[in-house]
Amino acid sequence: MTEIIIFSSDLLKGVDTINLSNLKKNKNWTPYLLIAPTVIYYIFFWLNPVITSIYSSFKGVDGSFTLQNYITVFTATSFGEAFGNSAFIAGISIVIEFFIALALALLINKKFKGSAVFLFIAMVPMAIPAVGAAAIWKTGLTAHGWMNSLLYYLGFLAKGEKLLFLSGSKFSILWLVIIIDTWQVIPSMMIILLAGLQNLSKEAKEAGYVFGGNGLTVLRQITIPMLKPTIITAVILRLIAAIQIWLIVVMLFGFDRIPLLLERVIYYKEELPRLDNSYQIASTYAVITSIIVTIAAVVYLKFSGAFDTSRKEVV
Numbered sequence: 001m002t003e004i005i006i007f008s009s010d011l012l013k014g015v016d017t018i019n020l021s022n023l024k025k026n027k028n029w030t031p032y033l034l035i036a037p038t039v040i041y042y043i044f045f046w047l048n049p050v051i052t053s054i055y056s057s058f059k060g061v062d063g064s065f066t067l068q069n070y071i072t073v074f075t076a077t078s079f080g081e082a083f084g085n086s087a088f089i090a091g092i093s094i095v096i097e098f099f100i101a102l103a104l105a106l107l108i109n110k111k112f113k114g115s116a117v118f119l120f121i122a123m124v125p126m127a128i129p130a131v132g133a134a135a136i137w138k139t140g141l142t143a144h145g146w147m148n149s150l151l152y153y154l155g156f157l158a159k160g161e162k163l164l165f166l167s168g169s170k171f172s173i174l175w176l177v178i179i180i181d182t183w184q185v186i187p188s189m190m191i192i193l194l195a196g197l198q199n200l201s202k203e204a205k206e207a208g209y210v211f212g213g214n215g216l217t218v219l220r221q222i223t224i225p226m227l228k229p230t231i232i233t234a235v236i237l238r239l240i241a242a243i244q245i246w247l248i249v250v251m252l253f254g255f256d257r258i259p260l261l262l263e264r265v266i267y268y269k270e271e272l273p274r275l276d277n278s279y280q281i282a283s284t285y286a287v288i289t290s291i292i293v294t295i296a297a298v299v300y301l302k303f304s305g306a307f308d309t310s311r312k313e314v315v
Contacts, residue, residue, distance in 0.1 A: 053283040053287055054283075054287055056280050057069055057070070057286075060277075060280075061276045070284055070288075073281060073288065078256075078264065082260050083261060085174060085258055085260050086262075088174055089174060089177060089178055089242060090242035090243050092178050093181050093182055093185070093238075094235060097185055097186050097189055097238060100190075101190040101234070102190075104186070105194040106197065108190075109194060109197045119194075122186075122187055122190065123187045125187055126184070130184075130247050133180070133248065134248045134251035135251070137252065138251055141176075142165075142166065144162075148162050148163055166252060166253065170258065173257075174258070177249055177252075177258070180248055181245060185238065185241070188237075188238075189238055192230060192237070193234055196229070196231075197230075200226050200227065205222055208221070228304075228305075232300075232301070232304050235300065236300065236301070239293075239296055239297060240297065243262070243292065245260060246262040249263060261288070262285075264282075265285045267282075268281045268285065
């Protein structure tokens, strides 16, 4: 005989109320628990150093509050030169890298035969650490390095003839740094643009061809506008990294020859530790560099239309 148990409606109502209440509490706490490790990480490994650097930049040798560190930095000849060099490298390299990366992304996105192999080869420089890339170019650009050997075997140099890559003018050295940086950074920008291209609507591009547009017209009026959010992301990330270039320059030319903003931070922190205010000056350069990066990013976002909320998406 089957036994049937009937619960009263009041009892079931109480159970449902308790379960819903517990579920609601869990939902309220779950997002905070999920992001807690990230928040803790940023507090200890990002926010703490930032606050320490800002505090140190206003700290005098005797521990008192002072603006002398900023006065010292802004009145130094090396600051203007470091700012100019960093701006030149960042401005030129971003433009070159963007157009080359976009061209490569468009080419790979066509998925021609062998495109996977081409993508693998193009991604190789990104896999090389910055120190490794600097070591490769340092051994290659010396008088007896592999660059001169390669040019000799290709017939561009006569026997005994050498090109002194590392002894040129400041302008030529800056272009050399841009070329090396472009070689290493293009893959990262290319992969971001390629990911954006693969997520675009194929129907929109096909409609452009149907209405008589050619490849250039579709690229300029359909593909690029649709790719704009991805382009903004790629350029912002590259802008931040470009202003922080220093390792390749220091490994190739040492300190002081080509001053850069972040190079000044390392210079005062590591090369001049005996100065009473070396740490404070390094912190001041770090704060100024962070402010410049932030301003440059905001200006780019402003002119790129990222802050324009008046445009509405048409569905």
